[in-house]
Amino acid sequence: MIRSIRSFLSNLRQFPATLWHSIRRRGPATSDRARSLAVFSNLFLHLHPVKVHRHTLKPSYSLGLGLLTTVFLIIITVTGILLMVYYKPTPELAYDSIKDIHFIVPTGRLIRNLHRWGAHAMVVVVFLHMARVFYTASYRSPREFNWFVGILLLALTLALSFTGYLLPWDQLAYWAITIGVNIVSSPRELTDALGITAYFDPGGFLKTLVLGAHSVGGEALIRFYLLHVMVLPLILFGLLGVHFWRIRKDGGLSRPASAEIPTDPNIFPPSPTKTYGLMAIVRGTSPVVGKGPENTVSSWPHLFIVEMAVFMLGTAIILALSIFFDAPLKEIANPAVPENPAKAPWYFLGLQELVSYSAFMGGLGIPAIVLAGLILIPYLDREQKNIGVWFSGPVGKRVTLWSLFFSCLSVVCVFAFVVRFGWLRQWFPNIPQIIIIFINPGTIYTFIFAVWSLWIMKRYNSTRMGAIALFTCFLVGYVILTYVGTSLRGPNWDFYWTKSSWPIH
């Protein structure tokens, strides 16, 4: 009797300690085994390997870009949920609710700025992450599919950005929806030119599906809201799970052969019965006490310190931007008067430049070709040399520089030609529309880049060099066209050297 009371009191006293232990299920991580268990037995940490290769932790290799993307995604998710507390997705209330958030709601301005800058930063680092993976040839087998998933994540990031900047229902939002929806319905240009719209009208079908009406209004706003806060995030997080999982299953981050220490077959004799490799504790099939896989360190704490440091760095950058620069809000949507020029956010201005020659090719055709080309890269370049080496060595560095030079030159030349001499309809007023649709300067760029890449592939007898040439051209084209759309296009999408030379009207 008295003993049970004493035991009860003692248990009560120890409750905080036993609760903590029941959560962690382990003692302090003082041995390698305990450090492994710390990762292995924790739902939130078990995404990580228990051992991580030293090379993976080198900042000069991964540049922390994938992690940084995740950090920005976390910031956007948290701030996005907070913004949903006040945001109202109807044409009458949306604009005012954004104004409330910005000017009245406590910390509303900061949260909105964080959401906006986090989104912009995510677009930047997603591109940089892709470039890092490409130039270190990390898309190679067995990582081809993860590259594929990465491209889908890039497309989703852009789709989330697009659906996001529509929600404030200001002038940018309204005209961006209008233009975006018309790009979606631009297959109609093609069916019109072929004279089959009456029988087969995918453009019109998509337009109705997106707008839920004949024109942009409340139905469209609620649809874009649904996409932005529910549909696209669900798909994004699903694919992100696959992306993370595949990193583990494909053997962690890629690394050069020079980072490996050859394994002694006497230490890891092959054993057909059981594998410990799945747990990533050891590399071989049977562990030998006292001999770990070479050149790895425990994730606890080495990897987690890196992750927390990148998390703090990313948050600090976004916080600084958000404190000093406010997210813009234009005038309330006015269906009668578009802004002049009506410009999308910077990451779509390259596309807007292409769209200004023909909607179908510039808005759907060329982006589709680019996405397909990016997805195909690891399936067409299946060489296995120099994985994990920046630019695949000195030859690749040279090819990258030459491609940089070549693509700058060709993009600038074609653009200057178009600005100086105009485009097809100015020369041949009665030209069939089908030619206008397909012969876009973007088509010319795509063609030039493809020829250059094939020539490089032949010259160096290497699919990798061809891929480097093509990818470099794509990046340069994207950057230059983005610059053109941002800085060199003014009212009526005419060419101006500087914004100060825009006509006053």
Added chain:
Amino acid sequence: MNMKGLAGDRPVSRRDFLGKLALGSFWAAIGTAILGMIRLPKPVVFPEVSSRLKLGRPADFPPGTVRRYREKNIFVARDNVGIYAISAVCTHLGCIVTRTAEGKFDCPCHGSKFDGAGRPLAGPAPRALDWVEIYQAPNGLLYADTLKSVPLGTKWKEPA
């Protein structure tokens, strides 16, 4: 299950055939369900305000008039032949064109240019600006219906 038997080098056995049929019915059910779900977001009744716009009596439009109606984004004009309405919505990506001093139309978004009848002169626009139907109601007033386009050059004439 031995999937090699389905690959075609051997004739499909009865069991494999039934298995294939079951698998096929599964995918057919999924496909039908997805098609059925797409029916929901594609409306059949459109929640909009009327596309009709009251313009007024024919006498309100003396020859040479050009008027812009912001609420429906159309230009209504009268020349010696009749009264006609041209949509201000650019056929490229739906921005609103402005009328220049020479009576032509310019689009601010992607630089399309149209002549006075709405035919494309430059830029990416794939076709001429829509001409919108004008009709006279029994009460004698003229209306425009922005959802009904008519061939370029169609003008409303006073009944003789």
